[in-house]
Amino acid sequence: MFDRDLWREIFQSINMNRTRSLLSGFTVAFAILLFTILFGIANGLQNTFAEAFVDDANNSIFIHSGKTTKAHKGLQAGRRIQFKNEDLSYVKDEFGNKVEFITARIYKNAQASFRNEQNSYNLRAVHPDHQYLEKTKIKEGRYINQNDLQNRTKVVIIGRLVEEDLFLKTAALGKYINLNGIQYKVVGVFTDDGGDNEERLIYMPVTTAQHIYGNNDYIDQINLTYNPEMDYDRALAFSSLLTRKLKDRFSIAKSDQRAIRVRNMAEGTKFVNIISYVLTGLILVIGLGTLIAGIVGISNIMIFIVKERTKEIGIRKALGASPRSIVSIILIESILITTIAGYFGLLLGVGVLEFAKPYLLEYFIKDPSVSNSLVIGATLTLIIAGAIAGYLPAKKASKIKPIIALRND
Amino acid sequence: MLKINQLHKSYPIGDSSLHVLKGIDLSVEEGEMVAIMGSSGSGKSTLLNIIGMLDEADEGDYILDGLPIKDLTEKKAAVYRNKFLGFIFQSFNLINYKNALENVALPLYYQGMKRKERQELAMFHLEKVGLADWAKHLPKELSGGQNQRVAIARALAANPKLLLADEPTGALDTKTSYDIMAFIQQLNDEGKTILMVTHEEDIANMCKRIVRLRDGVIMEDKKVEQVRAEQHV
Numbered sequence: 001m002f003d004r005d006l007w008r009e010i011f012q013s014i015n016m017n018r019t020r021s022l023l024s025g026f027t028v029a030f031a032i033l034l035f036t037i038l039f040g041i042a043n044g045l046q047n048t049f050a051e052a053f054v055d056d057a058n059n060s061i062f063i064h065s066g067k068t069t070k071a072h073k074g075l076q077a078g079r080r081i082q083f084k085n086e087d088l089s090y091v092k093d094e095f096g097n098k099v100e101f102i103t104a105r106i107y108k109n110a111q112a113s114f115r116n117e118q119n120s121y122n123l124r125a126v127h128p129d130h131q132y133l134e135k136t137k138i139k140e141g142r143y144i145n146q147n148d149l150q151n152r153t154k155v156v157i158i159g160r161l162v163e164e165d166l167f168l169k170t171a172a173l174g175k176y177i178n179l180n181g182i183q184y185k186v187v188g189v190f191t192d193d194g195g196d197n198e199e200r201l202i203y204m205p206v207t208t209a210q211h212i213y214g215n216n217d218y219i220d221q222i223n224l225t226y227n228p229e230m231d232y233d234r235a236l237a238f239s240s241l242l243t244r245k246l247k248d249r250f251s252i253a254k255s256d257q258r259a260i261r262v263r264n265m266a267e268g269t270k271f272v273n274i275i276s277y278v279l280t281g282l283i284l285v286i287g288l289g290t291l292i293a294g295i296v297g298i299s300n301i302m303i304f305i306v307k308e309r310t311k312e313i314g315i316r317k318a319l320g321a322s323p324r325s326i327v328s329i330i331l332i333e334s335i336l337i338t339t340i341a342g343y344f345g346l347l348l349g350v351g352v353l354e355f356a357k358p359y360l361l362e363y364f365i366k367d368p369s370v371s372n373s374l375v376i377g378a379t380l381t382l383i384i385a386g387a388i389a390g391y392l393p394a395k396k397a398s399k400i401k402p403i404i405a406l407r408n409d
Numbered sequence: 410m411l412k413i414n415q416l417h418k419s420y421p422i423g424d425s426s427l428h429v430l431k432g433i434d435l436s437v438e439e440g441e442m443v444a445i446m447g448s449s450g451s452g453k454s455t456l457l458n459i460i461g462m463l464d465e466a467d468e469g470d471y472i473l474d475g476l477p478i479k480d481l482t483e484k485k486a487a488v489y490r491n492k493f494l495g496f497i498f499q500s501f502n503l504i505n506y507k508n509a510l511e512n513v514a515l516p517l518y519y520q521g522m523k524r525k526e527r528q529e530l531a532m533f534h535l536e537k538v539g540l541a542d543w544a545k546h547l548p549k550e551l552s553g554g555q556n557q558r559v560a561i562a563r564a565l566a567a568n569p570k571l572l573l574a575d576e577p578t579g580a581l582d583t584k585t586s587y588d589i590m591a592f593i594q595q596l597n598d599e600g601k602t603i604l605m606v607t608h609e610e611d612i613a614n615m616c617k618r619i620v621r622l623r624d625g626v627i628m629e630d631k632k633v634e635q636v637r638a639e640q641h642v
Contacts, residue, residue: 005524316504317487319516321487322484
């Protein structure tokens with residue numbers, strides 16, 4: 001059936017009825033144009049959204065300690081839970097293969113000064129792994145290393161804004177900064193995507209801080225990232241197991257919510273994922289709606305075309321056209337117009353998105369593009385849409401009785 | 410060639426139905442030229458449509474060239490129409506976006522003939538109706554008489570056994586009508602069987618036999634002395 005003559009018939013019919021073909025093509029092109037732009041913008045929104053949550057590693061688990069609220073195993077409520085170095089080692093040993101990076105954190109306040117400039121900053125004493133957990137980016141110098149830990153060296157890594165505040169226009173690297181009366185060498189300057197507060201921090205080796213502030217092995221918080229190969233459910237199972245083991249270790253009641261708090265970022269990740277799903281769903285609904293409107297549009301036009309061509313179809317039938325050949329003509333014409341016009345609309349939509357990209361960034365729409373697979377998918381959808389749109393009218397056309405079509409009125 | 414027995418046809422009109430053909434008996438031999446006459450509503454067009462397989466009878470037998478025409482599928486009807494019948498209509502019924510040659514070649518396309526072959530054959534028939542020079546013209550660029558000639562060439566293209574004409578001169582002036590009739594007579598002289606519906610006496614008299622219908626029955630069926638159209642031209 002798909003011979004050259006059939007195509008010749010179809011092209012002649014399209015070519016000789018240009019207004020009609022252009023009109024139906026326009027409907028489809030417009031629907032696809034809208035679809036592409038909507039899809040692109042929604043994609044852009046999603047990109048913005050995803051980016052807003054990538055400041056910290058999204059497989060992080062933070063472990064805080066506090067005071068017990070319930071008496072347990074003969075111990076009174078109100079007992080203060082204090083993590084020590086051995087607790088960090090315990091977590092490391094107990095869950096070795098489930099932990100990717102692990103670090104302690106000690107929080108201090110530091111009155112910092114360099115020459116005549118001074119200011120107060122938050123100080124964090126950490127392990128080298130902390131860099132990956134916080135996604136700290138080293139601008140100059142280095143981060144804390146194993147050597148610092150062993151030798152309790154008096155070194156600090158300062159944020160970009162600390163350098164700006166205290167060292168004014170000069171480079172801080174290699175100079176000595178005074179923290180609460182003690183001189184530390186600046187061995188690194190860092191930046192962080194988490195905003196200005198994250199860049200007004202000072203990092204110091206955990207052992208140094210323990211030695212200087214109280215000469216103990218206390219730590220305030222344990223931060224770790226779980227093995228990224230674990231999926232969401234396993235990550236949550238891991239953090240609840242971790243909670244249970246730690247509560248046992250410190251003889252804390254299972255129902256005590258305050259003594260040890262384990263915050264798993266996977267929960268937040270899930271939230272982001274849910275929003276993404278909702279957005280994707282919304283896009284699909286809107287996109288499908290637009291597409292259906294397009295299909296209905298071209299279907300309507302095809303029905304009109306069949307009505308307009310009733311006489312011609314009657315003549316063809318009187319001359320010996322089989323119902324199947326009539327269906328082919330109408331159906332293929334519909335598919336052809338839908339595909340070509342739809343593809344045109346798609347290209348136009350991609351072009352518009354590309355053009356509007358820089359302007360859209362102001363409205364929190366980042367990189368509003370449509371993927372290649374979507375383009376291919378949309379093309380296939382168009383062919384199918386054309387077939388659906390053309391089928392009913394074609395069936396109707398094939399049922400036309402020549403006698404009715406050929407009536408003289 | 411053609412044999413019809415006790416043919417009945419009615420059309421539903423609202424709740425009741427209109428009995429259009431009330432038992433028609435008709436047989437046509439090869440080489441005949443028959444005019445079917447009658448006032449409007451007499452059932453002459455319905456009869457022609459049934460003979461042309463454009464419509465189906467409710468009752469009765471219709472045998473065309475030894476083949477019973479009954480309970481045809483659409484597909485089969487299409488094949489029979491293409492093989493046995495050529496149609497000429499009052500309003501020509503050419504496809505308006507196809508030129509003369511393409512219109513004539515259309516029945517050959519539905520026969521599955523190759524493009525080159527069918528264009529040659531279509532050209533041959535256009536030459537026969539004297540329109541070879543107009544082959545590339547669209548119907549709107551041709552006069553009424555020329556369009557009817559294209560339609561006749563199209564009807565002849567598939568070399569049908571029976572030529573059916575529904576008021577072939579109805580849309581033409583007298584002179585052009587006689588031109589067309591002269592041509593149809595010539596086809597009949599060459600051996601084509603022709604069945605034509607008309608309500609004009611002078612046109613009917615140019616056939617060899619006149620069948621008169623009234624209220625769905627045959628009133629009169631007589632052979633006549635053929636008036637040659639050339640005499641009037």
